[in-house]
Amino acid sequence: MRILVTGGAGFIGSHYVRSLLSGRHPGYEDAQVTVLDKLTYAGNLANLVPVVQNPRLRFVRGDIADARLLAEVAPGHDAIVNFAAETHVDRSITGPGDFVPTNVQGTQRLLQAALDAEVRTVVQVSTDEVYGSIDAGSWTEAEPLLPNSPYSAAKAGADLFCRAYHRTYGLDVRVTRCSNNYGPYQYPEKLIPLFVTNLIDGQPVPLYGDGLNVREWLHVDDHCRGIQLVLDKGSPGEVYNIGGGVELTNRELTERLLAAFGVGWEMVSHVRDRPGHDLRYSVDSGKIRAIGYEPRVGFDEGLAEAVRWYRDNPDWWRRLKAAGR
């Protein structure tokens, strides 16, 4: 089995690659893995250090929007798992145009390359943010796409290209839509690593608005196991939500993080709310549970482990924060 992992040097993609090469996905112990990554500010070869000596890993630096490169790299692979994307909502608000070339056009070119190279299966890693915001209840995969940020609009565009490549050309492409992830190696612009690394340094944490926005948090390892399950047991053309984590308001999450450092609300600086800030996300994971998905990492345990990881690996995040990109 040869798997092309695009965006495999980022937070979630590198977790997937590390777990695949460590034999943690049964049946894939011999998988050959090609990582194709542009190494944007969010891509980091340090994320692959634990597996860099593995002879089953090959790294190619490049862009998923580069059709010529894809025509060289894609042939011979059995599957493509696409993590490559611009991912930070705040950056999409200040630079919406930057999110189209990778998230929309890059995904389309990758689908075309998969078709041309007769790659058996593509898994597109999408997000629950494509559904918009929900006041009560949970989204099933049948909900309409109502994205509110340029980030989620670009991800929704990619999802629609996946549907079109399946319906028009019969490509076996499967889409996953996961809730918010947390864990080690997450770029320190995202809420949990930003707050944790600020608190390690005795700095205040910036909380948007009233902090009542609700997010469903899932450990990155549970997300990656869900992706692998969809690759293994999912059906062509289908979409699978991945959730089952814990729902918390940003205030509640902040409280837990403050408690982990033994400090109080004096460490919180309130900042103006993000424009178009979605109030609540919540996915119904019934469809993926029906093919065997079950999250394993309890939130308290996962959060404590993540805090420990950032405490134990200051060199990893200090370099990124100092670069200030």
Ligand code: NAD
């Ligand atoms: P990340 O920003 O940490 O990593 C993105 C990776 O993609 C980086 O390694 C970057 O260098 C690479 N990349 C960007 N543009 C590229 C291009 N044109 N060609 C090749 N590589 C490129 O992101 P992440 O948090 O690991 O997210 C991975 C995927 O999961 C994304 O598609 C995201 O939409 C999705 N997702 C993320 C979350 C979350 O909470 N982080 C939740 C649900 C879904």
